[in-house]
Amino acid sequence: MSTQEIRFSGFGGQGIIRCALITGKALSLYDDKFATMTQSFGPEARGSACAAQLVMSDSRILYPYITQPGVLLALSQEAYDKYYGELPKGGVLIVEQDLVKLKSDHPDLKLYRVPATRFAEEVGNRLFTNLVALGFFTAVTKVVTADAMKKALPGLVPDRFLKVNIKAFEKGYEYGIEALKTAGAAS
Amino acid sequence: MTTNIGKFKDASPMSGILRMERMPHIWCPGCGIGSEVNSFAEAIKRSGIDPKKLVVVSGIGCTGRVAGYVNFDSIHTTHGRAIPVATGIKLANPELTVVVFSGEGDLTGIGGNHLIHAARRNMDLVVICNNNFTYGMTGGQVTPTTPGGAIASTTPYGNHEYPFSLPFLADAAGATYVARWTSMHARNLTQSIEEALSKKGFSFIEVISPCTTLYLRRNRLGDGVDMLQFYQENTVLKHGCDTRETAINYQGKIVIGKFVDKNKPTYLEALDKVGAKLVGDDYQLYGKTLPEREAEAKAEKERVAARRTAALAEEATAAEKGSAPKAAVKKAAAKKAPAKAAKKVPAKVAPKKVGAGSTAKKPAAKSAAKVAAKVAAKPVKKAAKKAPAKAVAKKTRK
Amino acid sequence: MKTVTADPKGVDAGPHFMDGDHALAEGALAAGCRFFAGYPITPSTETAERFAERAPEVGALFIQMEDELASIAALIGAAWGGKKCMTVTCGPGFSLMVENIGLACITETPLVIANVQRGGPSTGLPTLTAQQDMMQAKWGPHGDNAMIALSPDSPQECFDLAVEAFNLSEYYRVPVIILTDETVGHMHEKVVIPPADQIKVVPRNNYSGPKEDFRPYKFNSQGGHPMTQAGDGYNFHITGLVHDERGYPVMTAEQGKIVVTHLMEKINGNADKIIRLEEDQVDGADVVVVSYGITSRIAVKAIQDARKEGLKVGSLRLITIWPFCEKRIRELAPKIKAFVVPEINYGQMVLEVERCAAGQCKVISVNHCGGAVHEPEVILDAIRKAAK
Ligand SMILES: Cc1ncc(C[n+]2csc(CCOP(=O)(O)OP(=O)(O)O)c2C)c(N)n1
Ligand code: SF4
Ligand SMILES: [Mg+2]
Numbered sequence: 001m002s003t004q005e006i007r008f009s010g011f012g013g014q015g016i017i018r019c020a021l022i023t024g025k026a027l028s029l030y031d032d033k034f035a036t037m038t039q040s041f042g043p044e045a046r047g048s049a050c051a052a053q054l055v056m057s058d059s060r061i062l063y064p065y066i067t068q069p070g071v072l073l074a075l076s077q078e079a080y081d082k083y084y085g086e087l088p089k090g091g092v093l094i095v096e097q098d099l100v101k102l103k104s105d106h107p108d109l110k111l112y113r114v115p116a117t118r119f120a121e122e123v124g125n126r127l128f129t130n131l132v133a134l135g136f137f138t139a140v141t142k143v144v145t146a147d148a149m150k151k152a153l154p155g156l157v158p159d160r161f162l163k164v165n166i167k168a169f170e171k172g173y174e175y176g177i178e179a180l181k182t183a184g185a186a187s
Numbered sequence: 188m189t190t191n192i193g194k195f196k197d198a199s200p201m202s203g204i205l206r207m208e209r210m211p212h213i214w215c216p217g218c219g220i221g222s223e224v225n226s227f228a229e230a231i232k233r234s235g236i237d238p239k240k241l242v243v244v245s246g247i248g249c250t251g252r253v254a255g256y257v258n259f260d261s262i263h264t265t266h267g268r269a270i271p272v273a274t275g276i277k278l279a280n281p282e283l284t285v286v287v288f289s290g291e292g293d294l295t296g297i298g299g300n301h302l303i304h305a306a307r308r309n310m311d312l313v314v315i316c317n318n319n320f321t322y323g324m325t326g327g328q329v330t331p332t333t334p335g336g337a338i339a340s341t342t343p344y345g346n347h348e349y350p351f352s353l354p355f356l357a358d359a360a361g362a363t364y365v366a367r368w369t370s371m372h373a374r375n376l377t378q379s380i381e382e383a384l385s386k387k388g389f390s391f392i393e394v395i396s397p398c399t400t401l402y403l404r405r406n407r408l409g410d411g412v413d414m415l416q417f418y419q420e421n422t423v424l425k426h427g428c429d430t431r432e433t434a435i436n437y438q439g440k441i442v443i444g445k446f447v448d449k450n451k452p453t454y455l456e457a458l459d460k461v462g463a464k465l466v467g468d469d470y471q472l473y474g475k476t477l478p479e480r481e482a483e484a485k486a487e488k489e490r491v492a493a494r495r496t497a498a499l500a501e502e503a504t505a506a507e508k509g510s511a512p513k514a515a516v517k518k519a520a521a522k523k524a525p526a527k528a529a530k531k532v533p534a535k536v537a538p539k540k541v542g543a544g545s546t547a548k549k550p551a552a553k554s555a556a557k558v559a560a561k562v563a564a565k566p567v568k569k570a571a572k573k574a575p576a577k578a579v580a581k582k583t584r585k
Numbered sequence: 586m587k588t589v590t591a592d593p594k595g596v597d598a599g600p601h602f603m604d605g606d607h608a609l610a611e612g613a614l615a616a617g618c619r620f621f622a623g624y625p626i627t628p629s630t631e632t633a634e635r636f637a638e639r640a641p642e643v644g645a646l647f648i649q650m651e652d653e654l655a656s657i658a659a660l661i662g663a664a665w666g667g668k669k670c671m672t673v674t675c676g677p678g679f680s681l682m683v684e685n686i687g688l689a690c691i692t693e694t695p696l697v698i699a700n701v702q703r704g705g706p707s708t709g710l711p712t713l714t715a716q717q718d719m720m721q722a723k724w725g726p727h728g729d730n731a732m733i734a735l736s737p738d739s740p741q742e743c744f745d746l747a748v749e750a751f752n753l754s755e756y757y758r759v760p761v762i763i764l765t766d767e768t769v770g771h772m773h774e775k776v777v778i779p780p781a782d783q784i785k786v787v788p789r790n791n792y793s794g795p796k797e798d799f800r801p802y803k804f805n806s807q808g809g810h811p812m813t814q815a816g817d818g819y820n821f822h823i824t825g826l827v828h829d830e831r832g833y834p835v836m837t838a839e840q841g842k843i844v845v846t847h848l849m850e851k852i853n854g855n856a857d858k859i860i861r862l863e864e865d866q867v868d869g870a871d872v873v874v875v876s877y878g879i880t881s882r883i884a885v886k887a888i889q890d891a892r893k894e895g896l897k898v899g900s901l902r903l904i905t906i907w908p909f910c911e912k913r914i915r916e917l918a919p920k921i922k923a924f925v926v927p928e929i930n931y932g933q934m935v936l937e938v939e940r941c942a943a944g945q946c947k948v949i950s951v952n953h954c955g956g957a958v959h960e961p962e963v964i965l966d967a968i969r970k971a972a973k
Pocket of ligand 3: 290317318319321322330
């Protein structure tokens with residue numbers, strides 16, 4: 001797959017934009033890929049919903065916006081409600097398990113659930129929810145390497161929280177690896 | 188014109204300060220701008236400021252032409268934008284002394300927003316505002332300071348708007364030095380400009396001035412000399428006057444004096460503080476650290492003080508010798524260019540009669556100014572009487 | 586153009602993941618810009634924010650002025666105060682600036698203005714993309730003026746062209762406008778900032794000869810004439826009035842002709858040296874797509890699809906918008922069937938293409954009223970039509 005489109009979504013304050021920035025930076029600076037990140041600035045950016053989009057590719061990206069995301073990370077009910085319909089058959093849907101009530105089992109999608117907020121609290125603060133989610137995302141989608149993601153963190157998270165952010169990322173990542181195993185076993 | 192321009196230029200005490208190659212200037216006979224420029228030039232000479240480090244910025248208007256006649260780095264900008272251009276120069280090179288010289292329409296009408304914001308920021312600028320109650324350059328329209336009832340070409344039945352009181356405006360916006368004079372108060376104006384030049388922060392000096400050709404003529408207020416007489420009789424010197432009490436009514440009393448003289452950090456000083464706190468000892472602006480800049484400023488201040496002492500000493504010797512050459516030039520100028528005399532005489536006579544010791548700060552300045560005005564007004568009266576005919580002719584050319 | 590290597594203080598070398606707005610600020614700092622005056626307006630504000638953040642460590646100065654009139658005026662002051670300077674805005678702010686862009690043109694003041702275009706007219710679509718100020722950049726100021734405008738298609742090019750904008754501005758002593766758009770301004774991509782010793786910058790060329798020979802201007806229609814800075818003792822006079830080479834007003838038709846001819850020819854007469862284009866398979870093409878900024882990336886997508894259909898399509902990307910690449914369009918017009926000109930406006934640069942094509946081939950406008958980029962299919966359709 002040479003081009004992949006990803007949407008990160010949730011509510012303001014969850015660090016959604018940061019998720020896209022970290023992933024985009026990891027891909028383009030450390031994974032030798034091309035990545036273009038856009039976010040909504042228009043009227044749709046108002047209110048509590050928040051989304052950022054990433055197009056990644058092996059070659060130069062021409063069209064900067066996403067047309068049909070293959071991966072959706074939804075950390076809030078509103079985000080899930082708004083965007084899950086965009087996913088094509090076989091698309092990857094990752095939701096915050098305690099915040100999103102699913103409307104169906106989504107048999108056509110690859111569905112993953114992660115208690116990111118709860119894990120973040122265990123690590124120390126729910127502020128790290130996005131990093132838990134990113135770790136999980138990295139493990140289950142494999143679009144980006146965990147190594148690149150960790151390298152991308154300095155400058156995008158405060159220096160004094162770098163260690164704990166990495167810890168949150170790893171917690172999510174490990175949970176993702178487990179989730180993959182279970183999913184693999186199930187199918 | 189029968190003036191022997193070449194001779195006048197060479198002999199002028201202002202050569203060096205004015206761009207003599209650009210004379211004669213465009214101002215009408217009896218216009219107040221010329222004498223203000225003289226006061227300005229005098230202040231520069233006495234201030235000890237390095238003329239190389241002085242920049243004059245003007246907007247557009249009759250007053251806006253000042254930048255074109257002074258022999259310093261000078262910029263004639265667009266209408267209303269002198270203050271932001273000056274802000275740019277000052278911040279690009281904080282070692283410079285930057286003076287804005289422009290009209291009240293330029294500075295308080297189209298450029299009013301810049302005026303209040305430069306004052307608010309305490310930008311280190313000296314702003315000299317020639318207030319002639321009219322848009323001179325465009326033919327005498329109403330301005331933000333035109334007194335109620337006055338006739339202007341766009342208020343042909345009398346001005347129905349409320350005017351600004353500029354000292355109040357500048358004060359309220361945060362200026363740290365605010366003064367008002369008239370173009371007749373040459374001595375006080377010189378002193379005031381000198382003070383402002385030596386002071387850090389935003390200084391605003393308003394100069395009430397006759398626009399003979401338009402404002403005076405349209406309101407049937409006589410000529411330039413009549414106006415000087417009017418200023419003499421109707422100005423009230425009130426240093427420290429609450430700026431709320433400085434409003435000007437049509438042909439009413441004009442409060443003059445120094446109203447505000449206070450200190451607070453300038454824009455750049457405040458910015459430096461933030462930078463130094465953030466970056467520490469390494470903080471620099473344009474490659475110079477704060478201590479380096481402070482040392483340079485201190486050294487320059489000492490040089491300025493030395494030059495000032497020298498300038499005052501020279502002035503004193505000249506006064507003792509009876510300043511024969513200067514007087515001769517003046518006489519020649521008065522004879523051959525009566526129009527110019529109207530502007531020159533007050534500026535020249537005033538300082539000598541008042542004496543260097545008298546300062547605007549002292550209440551004595553009031554009587555001193557009156558004396559100066561009397562002396563000034565007399566020779567002027569005859570000289571400038573012929574002006575109106577020429578002025579009208581000039582007006583039709585605009 | 587004499588160049589030196591960049592002052593490392595302003596160069597944040599290395600790879601970054603940043604948006605176009607930030608890259609503009611970094612490009613300016615790398616080019617030696619040390620003075621920024623601006624007024625916030627979406628979608629350009631991030632450039633100002635980045636400059637404000639970086640200024641103390643670089644030793645530069647940032648000031649938020651009271652409006653755009655003041656911002657551009659402060660730049661003119663700062664330029665003559667000896668600093669390379671920049672401001673950034675978009676349509677509404679640019680509209681307020683135009684009078685003083687004219688002052689910068691006639692006083693031959695180097696400065697750089699970025700217009701991160703958003704949808705108009707008026708407040709229009711404040712957060713959404715457009716390319717509707719292409720003509721305004723050139724025709725905004727009253728009177729005949731010539732200036733230079735560049736259009737980046739990526740954050741990387743925002744950096745690169747910011748450096749180039751300063752270089753052209755310094756050499757030709759002319760305002761240079763970077764015409765980017767909300768999409769490029771706000772999208773994040775990899776931006777590689779080279780080390781300082783690999784960045785070539787044109788330094789401020791200040792006169793240092795004898796005072797009596799000093800002339801702030803030379804009306805010879807060429808670039809490279811030195812300027813001066815306040816405080817150097819040359820007592821310059823700068824005015825927006827028509828002037829002689831000393832800078833003194835001379836208000837006659839004859840002098841007007843000398844000055845205007847010089848200003849116009851300084852840019853138009855050196856167009857070959859100034860203009861940069863990016864061409865792909867233009868020779869032998871039936872259809873040439875002329876595009877710029879973000880639209881050129883969308884166009885490439887359409888061109889690739891068209892080529893898959895066997896159509897002979899070339900791409901001509903305008904990196905330099907003004908002066909316009911008249912010569913190249915005139916050369917190509919008789920050889921091809923059609924130019925296709927997609928742009929996020931109601932048809933602006935297409936007028937220039939039409940003028941230069943002079944009826945020798947078809948010219949198809951693919952216009953768009955702003956708020957989004959084109960759907961590539963729309964451009965593809967136009968290419969198909971053009972190839973018939
Ligand atoms: C943008 C713009 N609007 C209007 C004008 C026309 N204009 C030139 S000078 C002037 C008025 C100047 O009045 P003031 O500042 O009081 O100066 P004065 O001539 O009275 O000294 C006007 C309106 C202009 N040059 N530019
Ligand atoms: S028109 Fe008025 S302000 Fe202008 S020069 Fe003449 S007298 Fe002075
Ligand atoms: Mg006036």
